[in-house]
Amino acid sequence: MHRLWSATCLLASCGLFSCAATVNPAQQSAQSQAAVRGAVEAGAEHNPQAALHLKMARDQIQQAEQFIAAEENEAALTALQRAEIDAELAVSIARKVRVEQDAALMRSKIAELRTEATVEGAVQ
């Protein structure tokens, strides 16, 4: 029980306070913005689901800027970490969509070949 409690204190203080000493908002901000650029490059803007997470990422970066201005570093860091992971998720979704589209295109080509095969077969 004692161990659990001390672990909790450590975790709570790390999550909310002491990590500020290791990662500062400026570093995290650069990281989050890079993730957003990555999502844009992956085509996240063109799929509604990916675009939604990209927007969440951008909104949270904007929110973080307000927190930074108000010197609320903890809140800023939280928002920036969320922004980063949302942008990463947007990348994953955009990549999946691209691969699925490629597969669909290939299937449509097969269907076209099949139609042609039947037509030629009928002529023969």
Add this chain to the structure above:
Amino acid sequence: MKAVSPLVWTIVGAGTVLACSVTQPSAELVDARQAYLRAMESPAAQHEQDELLAAKQALQKAEEAYEGDPGSRSEKHLAYLAERRAQMAEQRGLTTAAEQDQMKTKAEYDALEKQMRKQTEQRLEKSREALGRTTSALAAVQAQLGQAGGKNAELEEKKRQLLAEKENLEKSLAVKGTELEAEREARIKAEKTAAAALASLDKFAQVKADDDETIITLNGSVLFETGKSKLLPAAEERLRAVARALKQQKNRTIQIAGHTDSRGATQMNEKLSLDRAKSVREFLVSHGVKPGMIEAVGRGEAQPVAENGTAEGRANNRRVEIIVRKGT
């Protein structure tokens, strides 16, 4: 510790009033648990075990925060990260599954192509055999004619027929041998360029390809100003790319469908969506797409793809769809 105490007091205070609510996990944690379960049941379980492990560890952190300090900001934050981690594992699993599907489909395509080529060769072989039979029949008739002293009218007629047949077979063989192959190669090449052209558009737009239709969705906000149907300069580059891809499509019909969100009067929205579709059509026609194969329709607010209750949803609903279908 000092900083944690106010939080603890808040929880104790709330606990005396609402004993149960304190121990309830946050909505974020509930979502994270569900996302993890979903990821476990997705193809990620088979393809992305590392990702799934990372998601599990993230969820454990959130669970620990919940056990130690229920309802804390830390719990909610860690749960948010855990939910995303699980969603990412799920998406990556789906990606790997789709990649494998694509490889399988590619193999199927190659096999089908090979089979078709083999069939063509078999048909050529049959034609050659038929020619061989006709040629020997012709030789036999000529031999008989020689014996009859060249005076048998019936045999003469048969000879003429066989000669004509031989000529026809030779002609058709030549056609099959050259044109068929050339045609097939040209078709494969054209198909490849056309498909690649449509696929390349996904840099500019959302492209959804089905067996017999491809839908290219362009977001309204990049094409038009609010309430206007005149194209924005920024839209032109995208539409030029669309025009380039559409010009390569043969035997297709193209429908341009305008859509709006639900704000404003229904009739106004119908008119606006039609005007916008017409603007896009005009642009495409002026950039080389045949006017006969392309029509513009206005769908107004009737076919939303997202919630009209949020700004994000409304933005997705304001769109122009370019639907490319097979047929004349």
